[in-house]
Amino acid sequence: MKIVLIGSGNIATHLGKAFSDAGHQIVQVYSKTLANASALANVLDSEAIDNLNQIDLDSDLYLVAVTDSAISHVADGIPKNLKGIVAHCSGATDISVLKDFNQHGVIYPVQSFSKDKDLDLSHTPFGIETNTEFNYDILLGLAGQVSDYVFRCNTKQRLALHISAVFANNFSNALFQISYDLLAEHELSFDMIRPIILETAEKVQNHIPKDVQTGPALRNDNSTMLTHFNFISSHPDWQLIYQKISDLIIKTRENKSEN
Template identity: 40%
Template sequence: MKREIVNIVLLGSGNVATHLGLHLQNIGYNIIQVYSRTEKNAMILANRLNTDYTSDPEQLNQQADLYLIAAKDDSIATIASFNILKNKFLVHTAGSVRSDIFIPYTDKYGVLYPFQTFTKTREVNFKIVPVLVEANTPDLENELITLAEKLSEKVLKASSDQRAMLHISAVFACNFTNHMYAIAADLLKNNDLSFDLLQPLIMETAEKVMSIRPADAQTGPAVRFDRNIMDQQMTKLNEVPVYQEIYRIMSESIQNLQNKK
């Protein structure tokens, strides 16, 4: 008889745990408990989900069909090692943590990786969020796929190695890009200009890569190999050596990619 996931214990209380908990509940899953090592954080999320909470591993509910670990990467093994979770169905939500991290603790494990950046205060349309699934048996994989397909319209199977490379790509496309925005905002602020001036440029750049290859959308002095402009801009950055070094490295990388085209 096919087993069905109904009751879920959510282990974590941060951005991913909050969004997953709310969306899983909205599509009919029963979040029977929230765990966090910080009781206040567990209570805040549990109150939003109208469910039980604990910060004591020994008080974890043992009746769940799935124990979903949505916590910091370096906390996953610690949580999985809780004696009360021995041989439970354990799943984590991390991009760069292998599924076999669970091997010492259970023979039923997997990964449910929602590929998106999450902030508690911003709504996310989960239907368009890619969800990557991995499990150690075909049956468990099918269970996770069934759950994932209720969350999202884009579900795919991915190995730990594939997921890790996707996560690295996200660091470049999201985290590093956002840091570039932060640098740009700092440079503008120091010259009495508003970051708002960049917003149309940012939107146009983002929209272009939805229809053409990023390398083909590249513009600017580096892709034109305009050494005079690049030297002038490097000189302007003399007072902030770290920005100057980032500019140099990024420009060289742009040129190297263009040479490969």
């Protein structure tokens, strides 16, 4: 398959490498900054372009791997007489943003991507949505060459997945940073809580999260929670987060008890 990557960031880098390793030809890499396109194109042995009018019109897939806010603008600039499938990689963007193309779809990898970290995509779920069954079979087959977990999903399901990923990944990482900063304030190393972070992550691989919840809020230990709350009084934002999440744990505990 001949593929044009429209984008040169984290997702474009990982998917470009994965599809190239699977035997597909990355024909072009587009970025509005030619240096960025060239950096990835050199890795993938492809042509770098910085003008959407330069896109190869005879490729099989045009993978729009840009930020969510840029998808609509980029799609507007892509020639409409393409023969192949135009697909974006977003979890939060409706498939209808590509409705001007006869063949269109979505390849959504449920994963966190960083250019400087190697990633085995074989365990990454890929959600596929297309405007025709024929296109679905093509994208399903393509994603299935790099992942063992490929499935059909609609726009609403993708959005649910994306929001879930934000809670589980982005928000938890922000909480890790609070932990890091709190420890640093008291001359302690973040290494001291890395084991408990790993243990928690491993537990939810085989259990429903609420079933392995621990901590003072679950135990209704108001004395400890008040001590914690007062200890971080110089950080009102942390206090608010602490209170809100504790209230959520308490509510979940009460609902579980009722059931």
